[in-house]
Amino acid sequence: MSSTPIFSTPPPPPPLPHANTTRSSTTLHNPPPEKIAILIDKSKSLNHLNQVHAFLYRHNLHDHPILNFKLQRSYSSLGHLNRSLALFNKTQNPNVFFYTSIIHAHTIHNLHHLALLFYVQMLSQNVFPNAFTFSSILKSCPIEPAKLLHGQAIKFGFDAELYVRTCLVDVYARGGDVVSARTLFDAMPEKSLVSLTAMITCYAKYGMIDEARVLFDGLEERDAICWNVMIDGYAQHGLPNEGLLLFRQMLNAKVRPNEVTVLAVLSACGQTGALETGRWVHSYIENNGIGINVRVGTSLIDMYSKCGSLEDARLVFERISNKDVVAWNSMVVGYAMHGFSQDALRLFKEMCMIGYQPTDITFIGVLNACSHAGLVSEGWKFFYSMKDEYGIEPKVEHYGCMVNLLGRAGYLEEAYELVKNMEIDQDPVLWGTLLGACRLHGNIALGEQIAEYLVSQNLANSGTYVLLSNIYAAAGNWEGVARVRTLMKESGFEKEPGCSSIEVNNKVHEFLAGDLRHPKSREIYEMLEEINGWLKTHGYTPQTDIVLHDLEDAQKERSLGVHSEKLALAFGLITTKPGTTIKIVKNLRVCADCHAVTKLISKITGRKVVMRDRNRFHHFVNGLCSCGDYW
Structure with a gap:
């Protein structure tokens, strides 16, 4: 890698003011480098750091290695990567500390590619990394280059260092390589809270909830991050009640919830319909300084809608300042799921008139509103407008809304043709929706045809057999019911129990x-x-x-x-x-x-x-x- 600056060198910082020479201002008159280093570390603003930098230029200390290093690091921490990089590029023969600092600066700004290039440049200059180099470059690093860096860490003998091993566990966990993450984790003689949290996150993210809970229960100390990961894991994998129970344990443990916590808990409340718990969380948000920003407000709208209190959802919607399209979508979807179709369509028109660009989620709400009200012609109009007016390619969810709309209204053949001719992969849920419409309207012939197709294409699931059984049972065809039940048993499917x-x-x-x-x-x-x-x-x-x-x-x-x-x-x-x-x-x-x-x-x-x-x-x-x- 060339040593040519990636960013242009900034103009020299402004000189220190000379007026009002008081006792406090004369403390910078030729002080020892150690005091200047402390002053750099304490700098909390760009203006203050620029003044110190100017002082170094005037007193010919700008090439001092320690002061230069601290300036480089401080500029980066204040968010001024260009100044930090300019200092690095002017440094003669930078050592491992300079390289580690500039690598870390690019990593925290999510410039992983450039961080890797600096690592390669460092090796080409025969500067060898240390443990902090690896822990810096591995933070948030994508998994493929991280595998190469893992090999480098082994080569230089730093793979067993606690910080490096923790970062490696985190990288593999985030990348979904559960086996490698667990192998590294199990071999750690001393497990940090960070490594434990990384493993819990990885099990929870990929559905290994029981394994994650074992690790969580084994923690001697738990910070808010650990609790959040576990609660969100339950919420994301269909175990909202367990998430709510854990939230209550978190409160009993005197761990203070934060925004991430309440987002996970509100999701769990929405899934279970736990309105009173959701209201308590809403009150907690308002009384503990978390604040109802757009993200939290949208989650509240979603929770109240799913818990059956559309009035509360609308109140939250009205109170959100600077609404984004996601907030509007949540309210449209809320009206639609409650069957208040005209309200949903009015809100859709209002958001378009104000200037918001609808998204694919918007149209799921709009098409559902049409479906619940049997608005067939309006549904077709919105469906075609997605691509023609807004450039949104319909997804399987939009086809599902249309099949539901047409099927419930009795347009079975139109729904059948739509599913057969759609330009996306066949989806068993769509066919299941159509099969449900056949049951609703007693169309045994089409129902049998669809069921046979699903079985032949290995797309059948328990719902397929249950719906076909429903069709036969409604017609009093008990022989057909028995045949379907036998097929279902032979295929290893079980009916989802009503709960x-x-x-x-x-x-x-x-x-x-x-x-x-x-x-x-x-x-x-x-x-x-x-x-x-x-x-x-x-x-x-x-x-x-x-x-x-x-x-x-x-x-x-x-x-x-x-x-x-x-x-x-x-x-x-x-x-x-x-x-x-x-x-x-x-x-x-x-x-x-x-x-x-x-x-x-x-x-x-x-x-x-x-x-x-x-x-x-x-x-x-x-x-x-x-x-x-x-x-």
């Missing part, structure tokens, strides 16, 4: 169909008996045609009566005050029978019930649902 959750007194309670594990099971089933009496009085007839087994009607009724959402509803009725809104989250689509029952319960009890299923929100009030029975 409903409800938050009461800041604790999330989960129920499976027929669940008897809850401490209040006796009271819950007593309430179910009472509910059944109410329903019969109001002329309710169980929708036994949705049961997937060839059973007697009485057995089918018993099967329907213990669905997970009914258990959650009964639990809500016995544990909350009369008039309180009941909020339920289900992992699957709410069945037609549970939908009909919940409408009646809202009328009988005068309670509002908000239920989030896999597709959307349902707001049950006085015997009616916000979906208009279209879902």
Whole structure:
């Protein structure tokens, strides 16, 4: 590498002022280099550092190796890499400390390529690295060059140094090479908090949550970073309840949450529908100086929307100053998932009029809004405008919205053609959506055709078989149901169990169909008996045609009566005050029978019930649902 400066040399710094020669200003009159070095280290502003630099020029100390080195390092730490680099390039025969400093300066500015070039230049000048050189260059280094540097560290005998080994573990962990990271980690005789955090991060990121938790539990001391990594790992890998429990342990351990913490916790709250916990986090944010910036505000909007409180989501949205398109998207998506389609479309038009450029996420919200309202022509218009007006190539999610829109509206052939002719890879979720539409409209022939195609292309999953079973069961074809169940068993698939959750007194309670594990099971089933009496009085007839087994009607009724959402509803009725809104989250689509029952319960009890299923929100009030029975 040439020694020609990469950046031009800056003009000489301004001279020190000579006026007002007081006792404090004369302390710089030929002081020893050690005092000047201390002055450089204490410099907190570019102006102050420039004055010291000018003093060195006037007193012919600008080539002093220690002072030059400290100036170079200080300019870099203040964010002025060009000045630091100019000093380095004027240094005669820089030693390993100068090289390590300039390498570190480029690394912290994410200029990894240039940092590597300086490392190569150093070796070409027969200047050998030390442990700090490797720890500096490995920080945030991409994994491929890091592998080469690992070899260099072994060659120079620094690979066993604690700082170097910690950086190597971090590099391999960030790069996804879990085996190499673990091998290095296990061989460390002394494990630092940084190396432990790196390993926890790597297991959590790649779904090895149990392994990460073992390491986490083994920590003698835990800083906020460790807690954040573990909580976020749970939230990102479908274990939000565990994340919320760990958050409570973090608070009990007197570790102060920060912005990263609250973002992870809000995500977990949104997944479980833990509204009261989310509100507590919101209050904590406002009372502890974290601040509601755009990022935190957007997370609050997302949490409140997913927890069923669209009013709170809108209040947060209105309070965010300098909204970005992500904040607008969150509000559009929030309205759409609650079925408030016209509000979502109005907000979309408003953001476009103000001048925001829609993104692919914006159109997911807009197309979902059309889907929930059956707005077929509007949906096609938005779908085509993505590419024609905004240059956004539709992704599988957008095709999924269109298939859902067309399928629910009964345009099965159009949906089928759209999936067959799309220009992206085939996706089993899309076919599953279309199969669900076949079940909804009783199109057995097309359903069988789709299912056979998915099996032949190895795209079938448990949902494929369950939906086909639904189609056969709805038509009373029990032989077909039995055949599909046999195929499902032979393929090793298991039906995803329905699970409903409800938050009461800041604790999330989960129920499976027929669940008897809850401490209040006796009271819950007593309430179910009472509910059944109410329903019969109001002329309710169980929708036994949705049961997937060839059973007697009485057995089918018993099967329907213990669905997970009914258990959650009964639990809500016995544990909350009369008039309180009941909020339920289900992992699957709410069945037609549970939908009909919940409408009646809202009328009988005068309670509002908000239920989030896999597709959307349902707001049950006085015997009616916000979906208009279209879902």
